[in-house]
Amino acid sequence: MILKDIIKKTPFLYKPLLWVVNDVNNRKRSRAYKKYGKEALRLFVKCMDDNNYKYTLAFGSILGAVREHGFIKHDLDIDTFIWYEDYNPLMIEQLKQYGFTLDRTITIENDEYGREDTFMYKGVNIDIFYVYHAIDKYPYCCDFVSIENHKRLPRRIEIPLTKARKLQLFEGINVYIPENAEEICEFRYGPNYMTPDPNWHWVSSYNAIREWPEMIDKVVELSGV
Numbered sequence: 001m002i003l004k005d006i007i008k009k010t011p012f013l014y015k016p017l018l019w020v021v022n023d024v025n026n027r028k029r030s031r032a033y034k035k036y037g038k039e040a041l042r043l044f045v046k047c048m049d050d051n052n053y054k055y056t057l058a059f060g061s062i063l064g065a066v067r068e069h070g071f072i073k074h075d076l077d078i079d080t081f082i083w084y085e086d087y088n089p090l091m092i093e094q095l096k097q098y099g100f101t102l103d104r105t106i107t108i109e110n111d112e113y114g115r116e117d118t119f120m121y122k123g124v125n126i127d128i129f130y131v132y133h134a135i136d137k138y139p140y141c142c143d144f145v146s147i148e149n150h151k152r153l154p155r156r157i158e159i160p161l162t163k164a165r166k167l168q169l170f171e172g173i174n175v176y177i178p179e180n181a182e183e184i185c186e187f188r189y190g191p192n193y194m195t196p197d198p199n200w201h202w203v204s205s206y207n208a209i210r211e212w213p214e215m216i217d218k219v220v221e222l223s224g225v
Contacts (some may be wrong), residue, residue, distance in 0.1 A: 032123030033076055038171050040100075040121040041078055045175055047098040053091060056081045056165050056176045058129050058141075059188070066181050067194050070171040077125035081141065081178070083163060084115060084130040095119055100126070102224030106144045108154055109218045114142030118224075131161060136210065144219060152219050156210040160187055 048055045057065055058079035064072040092102055100119040108114040117128040129141035139161050144152040164179035178184055185193040188205045 033071075036122040036124050037071055037078065038173070040124040040126060041171065041175070042173050043098045043121065044078070044080070044095070044100070044119075044126055045173060047095050047100075051091070051094050053082065053088070054086050054163070054165065054176075055128075056178050057168075057170070058127075062177055062181050063185050063189060063193060065168045065170045065175065065177050066185050067196075069169055072196075077127055080126065080128050081131050081161065082128055084111065084132055087111075087115075087130060092117075104224050105222045106142075106152065107220050107222070108142065108215050110220075113215060113218070114154055114156075116142060116144065129157075131159075134158075138208070140210070142212075144221075147216075151216055152221060154212045154215045154219055156212055158208040158210065159184055 047053075056062075058081040060072055060075050061079045064070055064075065096102070100121050103118040103120045103125070105118075106114075106116045111130075114132065115130040117130075119126045119128070129143070131139050131141050133139055135156065136158065138158040140156040140158045142154050142156060144154050147153050160180065160183055161178055162180060165176040166179045166181075167174050168177045168181070169175075187208070189197075189200060
């Protein structure tokens, strides 16, 4: 622990080491995703459908569904939306019955303002972004950026999302995507979203991301079991 603290306080050591660790982790995630991603998605969808949970794919997984009818080559995880008002705590135990483990939960004020769950299946991450009704113009979900003192900065990610869904064939699996998936893709990835852009970065859609510093002290991160 002492060595770790020294390295963190030494930028010329910490930053290169962090890059190496992140690179190794991303390579491991990529291998697991390619090997087990389809299996993980199939079991997730089966659990959701068997238990009548109203999910859709989210973010890059929506883009993959619309443009590729499958996984985007450089993606590393599976993103999903569930409206928080449709959340049922039983879902966690039910997903475990299908082989998933809860890696972590991040919540704002005991879910009042935001929640994100990350599940694991054979090294594949499945993120559930819970959607809340609009504070500004659009509904939002939250992600959480690591900052100093082991805290996380919550951000509201706004999406022109409705509760209407439609089925889409994805890697040969019938999955739900938002009914206005094409509008969401254009909103987040620009009007040329059907053409892969190796230079796209999330900063491109930063106008739809609202940092929420006043909520930092209300964020709690829980390890899964």
